[in-house]
Amino acid sequence: MSLQNDGRPSITSSHPVVLEIGIVTALLVGVYLWRELVSQVLTTVFGRPPSVGGVFVSGLVNGGVLLFGLIGFTVAYSRFREIDLGLRLPSRKVVPLVGLAVLTPIICVALTKLVGVVTGVPYNALTKTSIAADASVLPILLIAGLGLIIGVPMLVVICQVLIQASFEQVVSADTAIVLTTAVAGFVMVSNTGGLATVPELGKLIGAIAFTLSLGVAVYANERLENDWLPYLGFAPVVFVTAxxxxxxxxxxxxxxxxxxxxxxxxxxxxxxxxxxxxxSLLAPALAYAALLLANRIVVFVFEAGMQSW
Incomplete structure (x- = not known):
């Protein structure tokens, strides 16, 4: 944050970032509304499935419609903003980074499980998932597969294209990485454990409140001439952030x-x-896939039959 000649805090130079945060928030709200529309329409037409197989088929259809609609919008959005989606394989010289993307989630999950064992906290209490002790392998594979088929592309599209690539339009690559981690860390981490494929309503309300408070700060900084009123304009964003x-x-x-x-x-x-x-989108896709699989494997191998929440 820079200082004007009169010592007043200024975010004039951050206007592009503030605007981009508003754009990203609007995109995330659009993703949420699209999910709600798809869910309501398909439920109205087909009803709710009564069995595990029915749940899988319903989830596949629901998720497929949601994903293809989102991909269609993302392609149009990327062309409008001239975003390179990264639909290519990584070059050989960056293969170690791909390995890093895969190993990081596995190591973190293993460390969390180890600490949970030492401190008496079951891992399924964190992921909010459980598997019956006598569960057959097929349903587990179906659910895990559904998470990979739908969840991984959704996370990649939302986090890397709609969020990260948007921020890269106005800030440096390193700053975009930080902003992406912060924004996605807030809106895409589910309250029920793990990463969400679509932002939850409560997180979106928080994101909207934060964006509006930034707008108030900008307005107060530029339009209010009183020596102390511009400072008061920063109060909402500080309050929301807190x-x-x-x-x-x-x-x-x-x-x-x-x-x-x-x-x-x-x-x-x-x-x-x-x-x-x-x-390349392959590296983040592998990172998300590794996390989802590691979570599922830990619960299945070490905590089958337990429900600790």
Whole structure:
């Protein structure tokens, strides 16, 4: 934050960033509304499935319609803003970064599980998932496969294209990585454990409140001439930020819970970093896939039959 000649705080130079935050927030709201529309229409037409197989087919159809619609919009959006999507394989010289994208989630999940064992916190209490002790392998594979087929592309499209590539239009690559990790870390980390494929309503309300408070700060800084009123304009953004931070801290009740939260941020960060450095969507896709699979494997192998939340 720079200072004007009169000592008043100024975010004039950050107007493009503020505007881009508004654009990203609007895009995320659009994704949420699209998910709600698809869900309501398909439920009205087909009803709710009664069995595991029906749930899988319904999830596949619902997720497929949601994903293809989102991809169609993303392609149009990328062409409008001249965004290179990164639909290519990484070059050989950046293969170590691809390995880093895969290993980071696995190491973080293993460390979190280890700390959970030592401190008495089951991993399924963090992921909010459970598997019956006598569950057959097929349903588990179907659910895991659905998460990969739908969840990974959704995360890549939202985090890397709609968020990261948007920020790269107005800031440096490194700054875009930080902003992507922060924004995605807030809106894409689910309150029910792990990464969400679509932002939750409560997180979107928080994002909208933050964006509006930034607008208030900009307006107060530029339009109010009183010596102290511009400072007052920054109060809403400070207040909203404090609520978001304290709410996040309040959700972390244990050391294992803290590591679990750090894992989500680490994966989002490594996905953003490797996407920028490899110029390929494959690296972040592998990072998200590794996280989803590691979560599922830990619960299935070590905690089948347990439900700890």
């Amino acid at each position: 609520i978001i931070v304290f709410a996040g801290i309040a959700e972390v009740g244990t050391v294992a819970g803290g590591l679990f939260a750090v894992t989500q941020l680490a994966v989002l960060g490594i996905a953003a970093y490797t996407y920028d450095r490899t110029a």
